[in-house]
Amino acid sequence: VLRMAGYELLSDQGLRLDGRKPDELRQIKTRLGVFGQADGSAYIEQGNTKVLAAVYGPHDMRESRLRPNAEKVVVNCQYSMAVFSTGERKRRPRGDKKSLEMSQHLKQTFEATIKTELYPRSQIDIFVEVLQADGGNYCACVNAATLALVDAGIPLKDYVTACTASLMLGTPLVDISNLEATTGGPELTLAAHPRSGQIVLMEMSHRFHIDHLPEVLDVALEGCKNIYTILDKAVRRHVSNRGASIGWDKE
């Protein structure tokens, strides 16, 4: 149902509900190093989706020494949505099936990105909190957690950025909002290493014809690369600010 209640998800001029063109990302605002006590932390706003990420580690595994894998670091992720994040107040912020599934996806994504062989017998904890959910929750979480890992000084093989894409009336859309996801077409979520173009995680909400897959995939990958440019600029700005205040360029 592409026309409802007087507004359309893709107008005749080719503009979406929020005035974006089909290949335009939402506005991204980032902040690194927001928490004092976490090893690394970051805050990201993608349009109206706001996510906070905190990274603790690498630290020793205190609770159980029964983990058999002694050559890699253990990545522990927790995805939590604030009770005020969605339109209707959420009863259970974490521990429900969807949150556990998201935590697993995040864990897989970051196990593929962090250089795990550098920290055997250690553990890295990633906590992600969604403060406002307006579509692309997983993507904002991945982007925020990437920034938090960079802030914590944990070596990564590459940035990992994530982006959603959809198909509407034959036009691929990038970075869809909650309204476009619920009332529009299928949603393809993609997490990739932008420099190499390697896909880390891909998920689709509904089915669509395989002939459309390449163009939607391209659009999503392009979105990931654009997000990488934005995040990289933010990281460099943060490092040069912090480094200047410590006085590193003087040494």
Add this chain to the structure above:
Amino acid sequence: LYASVAGVVDRVNKLISVLPLKTRYNGEIGDVVVGRIVEVQQKRWRVDTNSRLDSILALASVNLPGGELRRRGAEDELSMRKYLVEGDLISAEVQNIYHDGSLSLHTRSLKYGKLGQGCLIKVSPSLIKRRKTHFHQLACGASVILGNNGFIWISPIRGEDAEGGFTQNLEVVPEAEREAIARLRNVILC
């Protein structure tokens, strides 16, 4: 050439490395560290030193109270809790690094040992430079231990402890000294 962390480039002849802004503590032999006892094990204590693995303080690496030199027997093992319990803060020096990266500490000098009254501040280890001495007595009336692992201990000035560093001086600290310690803490944290 791509870096895996975000930080400042350090070039030594042909070796290029990138030092990140914040890391966990990477120990070197001879560093002075301040740590907290996490666990009491069979013949050693596990110490949290803000590094990626907990450090080990072996029973054989501490001075016995009274300063005697003898072989550690079974009674010493059983009375380990009398010396250091979980939650105690100690100052120690890195003796060795195990092959998996964890540090081996020792308190074999009178200046190291259990810490008594004072204030602990945690900063990033990359902010602490390596110098000759890490124990300082400041003119404003406090003594400071700058641990290489980012733990800074501020305490009132006391005389030399001849007991081997296991007794804690628990007399009441006068208000002027408490004020000096609080001021130093605020200066460091800002």
